[in-house]
Amino acid sequence: MELYFLGTGAGMPARHRNVTSIVLNLLPERGSIWFFDCGEGTQHQILRSPVKLSKSEKLFVTHLHGDHIFGLPGLLSSRSYQGGDTPFTIYGPKGIKAYVDMSLQLSQVHLDYELAIREIPSEGGVVFEDESFRVEAAPLDHRIECFGYRIVEKDLPGKLQQEKLHELGITAGPLYGRLKQGQTVKLEDGRELHGSDFVGPSIKGRTVTILGDTKPCGNSALLAEGADVLVHEATFGAEREDLAGAYDHSTTEQAARTAAEGGVGTLIMTHISSRYQGEGAERLLEEARAIHPDSWLAEDFYSHAVPRRQS
Known part of the structure; x- marks a missing residue:
């Protein structure tokens, strides 16, 4: 299980950061990858990465702002051309189906695979579950309806002695x-x-929480509790807390407090404003690590393996 960041910027593409898209690599666990959001230019980022679009299985959309969905029609079309012929499912807020259907209809795109679109009720809940994984969604606090996702790997059977x-x-x-x-x-x-x-103790599954855009809220804490990895937006540094609140975003310190209070293993911050480069980006990391030492600032093409924490 590995997280791979295709885009880590906020609002609009910048030279050093594209807009939001995250891949959860589950090839060892289920032979597929899952996308979380698909901002403009995501398929171009894929060309510069080890990500195999043909192996994609699901895409979870946090909300319908353009920097999180404008790459979706192109990605769906390219998937056909790159050998993706297995079913593909999109999960997201109300309106995602109309957006995808209209985009494909007007551009007359033909998909060589079965596409399913599941709109999540406003209260959230379990959106996917099988024998290996469960994905829960909960609403966050943003300008439009926005969800965070908690991906839970179920415990594995112990080894036969x-x-x-x-x-x-x-x-x-x-x-x-x-x-x-x-x-x-x-x-x-x-x-x-x-x-x-004759069977040893079960092997504890891992939990990854990926939040959409949000200011601090109760559901952020609930989704993050005990997660091995928390991916949290940190659009602004601590000095711009007022601006973050005005636009329903979070600061580095707010993200770090959510991680620390929730007993999270690793915090990865993303959705970074383009104003933070070089020393400015280093300062963001220092602010978070002062509260939660195991914090990291994602960059485009950054990857993070999700280890099994010792019980």
Whole structure:
């Protein structure tokens, strides 16, 4: 599991930062990648990255401001040309379906894959769940309806303790699979083996929280609680807290407090105003690390592997 940042700027493209798009690389876990937002120029950023558009499976939209969705029609079209023929699902606020449908209709784009669009109710909730992952959405505090997402990897089964089975004279075979599933099996000699006796403790899943644009709010804290990685906007430095509040954005210190108070592992700040470059960007990082030491400032093409935290 790895986060990859295609765009980390705020508002409009800049020379050193494109607008928002984040990839969650789940190739090892499920053979696919998920997008979070798709600002203008995202497909151009992909060309300069290791991201394989044909491997994309889902796209989660936080809100309908242009710097988060203007790259979407082009990305959907390019996916067909780059070999993407598997189903693709978009999740987002009310209005995302009308935007996508109208864009594809007017440009007469033909997609070679099944496209599904799921609009999220205003109160949020669980938007996706299967045997491996659950994705929850909750509304944030921004000028228009905006969501944050909490991606939860479900716990993995513990490892089969093969050495204990070897000591009992039991060699590898179909029996191992049944025991790993926790089943009770009866041997030909009458002995019963309980799977729970031969499987180690479960492996805790990881949690990644990705927030859309927001000023500090209760749902930011709820989505972030205990996350291994929190991706939080930090449009402004601490000196512009008033401006951040006026435009429903956050500062570095506010993002760091959300991380620290929520017991987050790593904070990654993004959606950075173009006014912060060089020493200005370094100062943003210093402000956050003064509150939450494990903080990082994302740049375009920055990647971060999501480790399993020790329990």
